[in-house]
Amino acid sequence: RINYAFADRYLLELNGRRDGSSRFVRDQRWGFFPSVSAAWGVSEESFLKPLRKTISNLKIRGSYGTLGNQDISGYYPFASSLYSGYGYWFDGVLGAGIAQTEMANKLITWEKSTQFNVGLDVGLFNSRFDMVFDYYIRNIDDMLQQLPVPDFVGLISAWQNAGSMRNKG
Secondary structure (H helix, E strand, O other): OEEEEEOOOEEEEEEEEEEEOOOOOHHHOEEEEEEEEEEEEHHHOHHHHHHOOOEEEEEEEEEEEEEEEOOOOOOOOOOOOEEEOOOEEEOOEEEOOEEEOEOOOOOOOOEEEEEEEEEEEEEEOOOOEEEEEEEEEEEEEOOEEEOOOOHHHOOEOOEEEOOOEEEEO
16 A cells, blocks of 8 residues: 655545455466545635635545455365265265365456445535535446256255356445
C-alpha cells in the first residue's frame, strides 16, 4: 500500500494484493488484485476560504479496484476424491466400500469482483449538516458456481467459473 497526500487536499492511495489459495491447481493458485483511489479536498483550496463558514467540507473522490474470491466448499475441488463409509451389498453381505461423490474441475480459478466508485462529501455550517453521495458499479466475473447436473449422474456437480453479475447504484 502506498499513500500520498499533498497539502491535505490531494490524496492518492495505491494497493496491490497477491493472494494464494490451495483450492485451485498450482497454475491457477495465485491472483493479483490491485486498486487505486484518489480524492480532492476542494474545501482546502484558497478560492473556497471565503465560504468556510457555509461550506466546511467539500471532497470529490473516486476509486477503482479488483478483489478475488475463493470461498467455496471443499478443500480441493479440483481433484476427484474418494470417501469411505459407502457400503454395498454382495451375495447378501454388506461390504465396506468407497465412492466418489463430487465431480472435480481442474480449470476453476479466482472469482473476480471489480468495482468503480465516485463520490462527493459535503459538510455545511461547520459540519452540522453532512451529505455523502456515492455512485458505484460492481462487476463480478468468473463467478464460482455449482450448476445443476441430472440426477442420473449420481454425483454433486463440480465448481466452475460460470457467469457474471453487475450491481450499480
